[in-house]
């Protein structure tokens with residue numbers, strides 16, 4: 001049974017904007033109070049179970065995952081259409097820390113689930129196209145123009161976190177997030 005969180009930090013952002021990097025930094029800063037949750041984890045686990053596949057291999061970045069990507073996306077869309085909160089509920093079911101970090105929100109319905117159930121800080125990680133290219137981003141048809149990449153383009157997050165390579169600026173923004181989490185823990 002999950003603890004009720006004092007704060008849920010929900011990250012979104014374009015490919016190579018630095019979501020994983022930001023999540024790693026927050027993990028180091030919030031250490032024992034933080035549970036990191038991935039909405040894609042229960043999706044892959046359930047898909048693997050229902051299709052007799054290896055969930056571990058679907059979770060890493062192997063060619064195995066690429067083989068099933070298209071069908072897995074279709075299957076996930078169907079599930080979400082029937083119940084938009086399905087994977088959010090599963091991802092949070094075992095969370096056992098007072099601050100949660102959701103690092104792969106992709107839909108307005110993901111945001112709606114957290115903002116309607118918990119005290120939430122929504123954060124859009126932002127980097128310029130040039131910086132994202134330097135990090136290896138290549139515009140890919142069918143990926144960069146697909147709903148899973150674009151559905152939050154017009155969503156207004158509470159915080160826009162600039163991650164263009166200025167480490168001092170990034171650290172300041174991460175400290176703001178941690179200050180909010182620690183202030184909630186003291187209440």
Ligand SMILES: Nc1ncnc2c1ncn2[C@@H]1O[C@H](COP(=O)(O)OP(=O)(O)OP(=O)(O)O)[C@@H](O)[C@H]1O
Nearest residue numbers: 013014015016017018019020021022135163165170
């Ligand atoms: N502030 C930063 N300082 C140094 N390296 C960074 C920074 N932000 C991101 N990177 C690097 O850029 C690359 C892409 O970042 P990251 O994997 O965090 O992006 P992402 O948004 O999670 O991408 P994707 O959506 O494709 O998984 C990684 O190698 C990461 O280490």
